[in-house]
Amino acid sequence: MAPTRRANQADIAERLGVSVSTVSRALANEIGISPAVRRDVQRMARTLGYKSKHAVGITADKRAVALVPLGSATSGLSGFYFGILEGMKTAAADAGMLLDVRLVNESAVTLDLIKRQIAQADANGVLLAGIDAWDGLAAWCAEANVPVVLVNGSDPQMRVSSVAPANFYGAFLATRRLLDAGHRRILHYTHQYRPTILQRQRGFEAAIAATPGAVGSIINTAERATADLLADILAGKHDVTALFSWNDIAAVEMLEGLYGSDSSLPANFSIIGFDDLPIAGMATPRLSTVRVDREAIGRGAVRLLAQHMEGERAVQQLEVGVSIVAGETVFPA
Template identity: 80%
Template sequence: MNMAPQKRANQADIAERLGVSVSTVSRALANEIGISEVVRRDVQRMARALGYKSKHITGVSAGDKRAVALVPLGSATSGLSGFYFGIVEGMRQQAAEAGMVLDVRLINERMVTLDLIRKQIDQADASGVLLAGIDAGDELAQWCAEADIAAVLVNGSDPQMRFSSVCPDNFYGAYLATQRLLDAGHRRILHYTHRYRPTILQRQRGFEAAIAATPGAQGVIVNTATSETRELLADLLAGKYDVTALFSWNDIAAVEMLEGIYGPDSPLSDGFSIIGFDDLPLAGMATPRLSTIRVDREAIGRSAIRLLAQRMEGETSVQQLQVGVTMVEGETVSQVGA
């Protein structure tokens, strides 16, 4: 079956899409004087979107490197503030080095829609967007492709590989935490997890992998959807799960249980172990000091800007970057039988 070759885009196609003259398109592509920056940017974006070939189109120009970072308001004002503040600081440092204008905006993650994201991008006059802790769907992916908007997920991942992303190494971080408990002699370990974002699911998988690799080890999984932190603590104190250690999906939940676990009247105060994840500032201030997995949050922010800059400059391959994590030895891991 013979198929006609696909027609290559030309300047008339660009002009038709934008509702301007062909001469305007030609002058904008050639970076001639007398063309506004807005028109020049729109023409060059459409040219890239249509695959128009020109020696003048090499990606986003230095003056066009404008991006908006959308950060969840709830996370920024709650116990997770230390997590995202670190990421934002890394973003700002790298953006300054890259000559990128970065507009950081707090949004209500419960109200995120495509229209809201589009509005934020338009207000910032940006050609790139960083979505911090916000998962993206098909509608956004399609719009970004059509509008030639570069998008990167920050502290997130896209299993369908439509977006580049950067996040901690959640799988091996969870594996590391669980292995630390196993090395201390614990064989019945509970993993407290959250609703299944792709990143959090990787932590559960890391926990399960470490348990499966250790003969005689048993893992119990409890989700926040069925047990809030105070309910889980009450169940642990009552001996419901018959475990000697807990790996929490984050530091906040772990710290909330510390007083109950290590209090003077607690049946768990002698020998129970707990490990968190993230190494938020509150983990270091807790008594006892929480053992946890440290995430290099500023490195995540810097990496996100580098990925976004590459996308804005014409890189089309989807890249999923994981930043390594490390174990923080606190005071909440006890050796069994010691």
């Protein structure tokens, strides 16, 4: 008896009346294929026993939509979220998950908007990048049994799962770097109190508290814009010798003024950022900062969402480790 021929993409295309190209793109989770066609292709692939090189265990049961804030994707944070999205796409392909990435206006994110995006993508799970949970969202997800994972976020009430960098320990390391250089009067410039950013402030406070003689002060962006804070520092309004910025963008904005030829600051004034965005490496001098593995955050978020889709009920908070980038902006005090 002749051996049974293994099914190929042409067999799937013939059964469904579509092109081989459409089958290939649907199996590879590429954009431009409608959810209905994608499901039909993958269902037929399973029926015929087709083995795809693109994903293990192709399934129509894993369809997710990732909502990314438009402002973050098109601003200085674009490098941050681009890395996260790359990690998401890689992990989704490995898990056989259909991932539909959509940009949304963060100032207009409501429960109704999220519901519409899920319906349009025909998804049964959602990834919220840079968007924090609230009571209505958490209650609806539990009632409707829709898995949700916060990406680069956390939920202190532990209603939904999340993946974020180790913000507390990263900030502790950043502050410790300044303290080890001999600085004892350090300013922390922080932002609006998202749970993730608050953890950075707490890490700063913990490092200061653990060091005898160290004094830390905190300024929020709601109190002083970056340019105003820079002017205050140059005018001597803050008795500090070092600054830990909540992110690289604000830190780089200050670099030219802090180290310019007309600056009255001492030569050993130090600054360290957080995230290791591309601009940190392009800055002159090279910004000292904390490196965040953004692709690992994206991969971890997809793996966690896949676990919830498979029935895992326990809320999980995954932290991705960070590391110090020495840079050129921390000097001995």
